[in-house]
Amino acid sequence: MEPQQIQTLTTTFEGHAQRTENGVEYWLARDLQHLLGYTEWRNFLKIVGKAKTACEVSGHSIADHFVDVNKMVEIGSGAPREIDDLMLTRFACYLVAQNGDPRKPEIAFAQTYFAMQTRRAELIEQRLLETERVQARRKLTDTEKELSSVIYEQTGGNRDFALIRSKGDNALFGKSTQAMKAQWRVPDSRPLADFAPTIILKAKDFATEITIHNARTHGMQTEPQISREHVSNNQAVRQTLLDRGIRPESLLPEEDVKKVERRLAAEERKSLRKPSRLGEDDDA
Numbered sequence: 001m002e003p004q005q006i007q008t009l010t011t012t013f014e015g016h017a018q019r020t021e022n023g024v025e026y027w028l029a030r031d032l033q034h035l036l037g038y039t040e041w042r043n044f045l046k047i048v049g050k051a052k053t054a055c056e057v058s059g060h061s062i063a064d065h066f067v068d069v070n071k072m073v074e075i076g077s078g079a080p081r082e083i084d085d086l087m088l089t090r091f092a093c094y095l096v097a098q099n100g101d102p103r104k105p106e107i108a109f110a111q112t113y114f115a116m117q118t119r120r121a122e123l124i125e126q127r128l129l130e131t132e133r134v135q136a137r138r139k140l141t142d143t144e145k146e147l148s149s150v151i152y153e154q155t156g157g158n159r160d161f162a163l164i165r166s167k168g169d170n171a172l173f174g175k176s177t178q179a180m181k182a183q184w185r186v187p188d189s190r191p192l193a194d195f196a197p198t199i200i201l202k203a204k205d206f207a208t209e210i211t212i213h214n215a216r217t218h219g220m221q222t223e224p225q226i227s228r229e230h231v232s233n234n235q236a237v238r239q240t241l242l243d244r245g246i247r248p249e250s251l252l253p254e255e256d257v258k259k260v261e262r263r264l265a266a267e268e269r270k271s272l273r274k275p276s277r278l279g280e281d282d283d284a
Contacts, residue, residue, distance in 0.1 A: 009109045020087075027093050028069075029086035036097065037106040048086065051095035065092040090117055127267075129198070130260050136201040137257045140193055143208045150215050151226060160223040167227050168207060171234035172200075173249045184253035195253040203241060203248070207233040 016031045029048060030041070038044040052062050067087040088096065094114035100107040148161040169177040169192065177192055186195050193201060210233040211226065220226050241248055 009106065010113065013110070013113055024089065026067075026087045026089055028071075029088055030071075030083075032088060032093060032096065035106060036100055036110055037104045047096055047099050050099040051092060054095045054099065055092065060091070065089040065095075090114060127264070130264060133198040133201065133254065134257060134261050134264065136198050136205065137193060140201050140205045140208070143205050143212070147208050147212050147215075150212050151223075154215060154219070154221050155223060155226070160226075164223065164227050164230050168204070168211075168230045168234045171231040172204065172207065172238050174238070175249050180249065183249070186253070190256075194257045195255075197251050197254050199241075199246065200248055200251065203237045204234075207237045 013035060016027055016035060017025055018027070019025055027035075029044070033041060033044040036044070038047070048066070052066055055062050055065055065088065069085050069087055070082050071085050091114075093110070094117075097107055097110035097114055100110070102108050102111065144161075144165065147164075151157075151161050151164065166177050169180065173180050175183070180186075181188065181192055184192070184195050186192055193204065196204070207230070211230040214220070214229050214233075215226050220229060238248060
């Protein structure tokens with residue numbers, strides 16, 4: 001396929017993309033029919049039927065990706081007439097293309113185009129989730145430093161911080177920090193939190209924030225007072241998670257957050273070395 005043809009098809013496919021009020025990207029099936037080189041609607045519907053089956057087999061809800069709609073068009077006499085149509089998500093379009101005739105150049109292009117677009121969306125989602133986890137880990141670090149400061153200010157030393165944090169872990173997980181490290185195979189020299197899922201990082205942070213607030217508000221001046229407060233807060237957070245069907249000690253560990261952080265930083269440096277320019281293809 002010639003570069004000019006690829007560029008033309010790309011512009012055409014992107015030009016027909018629309019968005020719902022919630023920002024979900026979609027294409028109308030009547031438009032996609034012509035984009036893929038099908039002249040007969042009934043023939044195109046056969047391909048759509050196969051795509052729906054593939055959608056269901058892959059474990060996705062058909063209703064989430066294929067939505068029946070009606071629209072008004074003008075017939076030869078100029079009179080309006082209502083016709084059936086479908087709103088198709090990017091994933092639905094990909095499935096339609098995969099079930100089309102690959103000998104058609106439009107189909108061959110669409111198979112790659114929607115596969116790349118779907119993969120790009122998945123990569124964006126993955127990066128956002130990784131960034132959220134890194135930020136949650138940094139936030140927990142800052143909150144724990146603040147708790148350490150509160151302990152120092154109000155008890156005359158912060159030697160009890162590690163003990164208080166350990167008691168909090170025991171209350172949250174129902175197991176000791178060392179037991180969770182062994183379960184998650186965390187090196188002894190590394191913090192348990194560096195391998196914790198985002199929801200656990202946020203749970204620990206929330207419990208610690210409450211401890212800081214109450215320790216200051218009630219002027220707690222001894223390790224036992226702050227420990228009891230921290231244990232109580234972690235127990236309350238644990239119960240909330242359990243009520244929502246989340247058992248902290250049963251969650252799987254995540255990738256070392258330090259590795260994730262380095263990877264994100266490397267990707268950012270790479271993008272800064274070769275920024276996209278106006279009029280330049282991002283993939284060039």
